[in-house]
Amino acid sequence: MRIKDTFEALKVKEKKAFIGYLTAGDPDLNKTESFVYALEKGGADIIELGIPFSDPLADGPTIQEAGQRALQAGVTVDKILNTTRRIRSNTNVPLVYMVYYNTILIYGLEKFVKCCDEVGIDGIIVPDLPYEERDVLLDLLERYGIDFIPLIAPTSKDRIKKVIEGCSGFVYCVSSLGVTGGRSNFYGDIIPYLRSVKELSDIPVAVGFGISKREDVEQLENEVDGVIVGSAIIRKIQETDGDTVALESYIKELSEGA
Numbered sequence: 001m002r003i004k005d006t007f008e009a010l011k012v013k014e015k016k017a018f019i020g021y022l023t024a025g026d027p028d029l030n031k032t033e034s035f036v037y038a039l040e041k042g043g044a045d046i047i048e049l050g051i052p053f054s055d056p057l058a059d060g061p062t063i064q065e066a067g068q069r070a071l072q073a074g075v076t077v078d079k080i081l082n083t084t085r086r087i088r089s090n091t092n093v094p095l096v097y098m099v100y101y102n103t104i105l106i107y108g109l110e111k112f113v114k115c116c117d118e119v120g121i122d123g124i125i126v127p128d129l130p131y132e133e134r135d136v137l138l139d140l141l142e143r144y145g146i147d148f149i150p151l152i153a154p155t156s157k158d159r160i161k162k163v164i165e166g167c168s169g170f171v172y173c174v175s176s177l178g179v180t181g182g183r184s185n186f187y188g189d190i191i192p193y194l195r196s197v198k199e200l201s202d203i204p205v206a207v208g209f210g211i212s213k214r215e216d217v218e219q220l221e222n223e224v225d226g227v228i229v230g231s232a233i234i235r236k237i238q239e240t241d242g243d244t245v246a247l248e249s250y251i252k253e254l255s256e257g258a
């Protein structure tokens, strides 16, 4: 229950969760491990690890390229699981996999969920899972005590309640239509949209997609329980050539303000 406990502890302190995303294996898994620790030290409350996939339909250019670098470096699900196990032996920070359904199907549904449990994964996000097919996966995750984190889009409207039902951990609200990556304009009615999701959800709500500056974090975090940043972190890692000290202070700046 690491995710639930984290949100509860933050709530007591009247703080919002900062969730940082990394593509596992970019540029290699040892680096990913050191980035996880840097994110945690910088103030990330939850860390999302993306399992690279050859056809990443929800990802914008930054995360697509990160995934390609990881795949080129020979990253596999088994290697990511091993690294996760090592990370888990060193930290209690909640860890979430962002994983395409195809990857899970190829690996084997139950085998994947069982392995996630064994290495200490707390939740999973599956961007391409059709609603109609999710029951099998949800049952397995529940059996192994792993949270299924649903994705809600500004266009979900009438389906929001239905999509959230049976999920745990937190709800992932996508800030705008399209793919991941930094853009400066969120969905026009973002505030009412976030409020409507908050109202319908009895688990915490976080918002992500296109958040790249401290101002974005400040603009959105009042409405929800957490914010998620991905592409901007990957870009910072690229710019600083993987310097973990620079990464840590960047996360500090984003999560707390300079």
Ligand SMILES: O=P(O)(O)OC[C@@H](O)[C@@H](O)c1c[nH]c2ccccc12
Residues within 6 Å of the ligand: 021, 048, 050, 058, 059, 063, 098, 125, 127, 151, 179, 180, 181, 182, 208, 209, 210, 211, 228, 229, 230, 231, 232
């Ligand atoms: O990169 P951004 O715009 O900061 O958005 C977070 C996002 O990258 C991360 O959560 C993520 C990476 N790949 C995804 C696929 C679907 C949903 C979410 C994701």
